[in-house]
Amino acid sequence: MQENDRDLLPEGLGDRLPQQAWASQAVRRAAHDVLASHGYTRVETPVLEFEKALASRMAGVQVRRMFRFMDPVSLRTLALRSDITAQVARIAATGLAQAPRPLRLSYSGQVVTVKGDGLDPARERLQLGAELIGTDSIDAVAEIVELAIETLRAAGATGVSVDFTLPDLVDTLSAEALPLPAANIEAVRRMLDSKDAGGLVDAGGETYLPLLYAVGPFDAAIERLAAFDVDGVLASRIAGLRAIAARVSDKARLTLDPSERHGFEYQSWLGFTIYADGIPGSMGRGGTYAILGGAGLDPEPATGFSLYPDRLIDVLVSGSSEERKLFLPLGHDREVAARQRAIGWITVAALSEGDDAVALGCSHRLESGEALEI
Secondary structure, eight states: OOOOOOOOOOOOOOOOOOHHHHHHHHHHHHHHHHHHHHHEEOOOOOOOHHHHHHSSTTTTTOOGSOOOOOOOOTEEEEHHHHHHHHHHHHHHTTTTTTOSSSSEEEEEEEESSSSOOOOOOEEEEEEEEEEEEEEEOHHHHHHHHHHHHHHHHTTTTOEEEEEEEOOOOHHHTTTTTOOOOOOGHHHHHHHHHTOOOHHHHHOOOOGGGGGGGEEEEEHHHHHHHHHHHHTTTTTTHHHHHHHHHHHTTTTTTEEEOOOTTTTOOOSSOOOEEEEEETTTTTSEEEEEEEESSTTTOOOEEEEEEEEEEEHHHHHHHHHOOOOOOOEOOOOOOHHHHHHHHHHEEEEOOOOHHHHHHTTTOOOOEEEOOOEEEE
């Protein structure tokens, strides 16, 4: 038998059928309505750019996650975007370089990676989010965390929780309070991230062991972190965390894992992961970072978040009730049909005598100006 693979899609890629596409659009619309109401202006970016542009605006961007190929026009390397945040950073540093700060921008679109993330095989995902450019202050972070929670709720998520982390924790401590040989710093970061106590000792990070226990519900974990910080090196970060938590504690469950690093490669002093009940894995991440400018320009601080709502979309589709559609027979009154759409009906018009209302997914039929259940 001859194999025919013309209808196959690459691993990790898939279509959105009508209900999924509708749910995806509804999620985007709800998210952007919230972001716009808080003064975040929407921008749109191309799906591919020069590799150098995508990799050079933010420290820690992983080029190996991008699909790359040669541009036959410029003969330079192009890359499919794996993260829209880097593109928004480019816009802020170029086309909107002279715009007043703080600059509030929002976005949504598809991103693609060479490999899936962990146990998730998907290589194409919807990313939506917001960036607050020009500041990484406590007030800026609090606004972004609060906005991420509100956006996720508006999109249909329930039981939101936020897990805070301090991405530069090891760098900050090793510089003064708990010195480490330069060759050991990466290993200590890795062992803390994997929660490997034995590996942490072997890497020369025995004094960092208490950080493995400063995790869990926020109120208890922040006290353990404060007790660990006997030299006060983390005092400003701890104070910032407390202030941010106070602002959002009535909107979401809060936890703390100060040494978490996975997924925070370009964040600076604070990062957070956001979750929702009934959704496997995280819904997105955010935090503070720096936008790298051109020659001679200082990095610009920024704060933002990105949500990846594909799993939420799947849950919304599986829990949605059947749509109520109104079948319009041949010769129907178009003004009556328009009034039905105005009050919320989805209408499906017959194009031939053979069109079947039930087969077309309709629950009602227009008869004598009334919607009658089939």
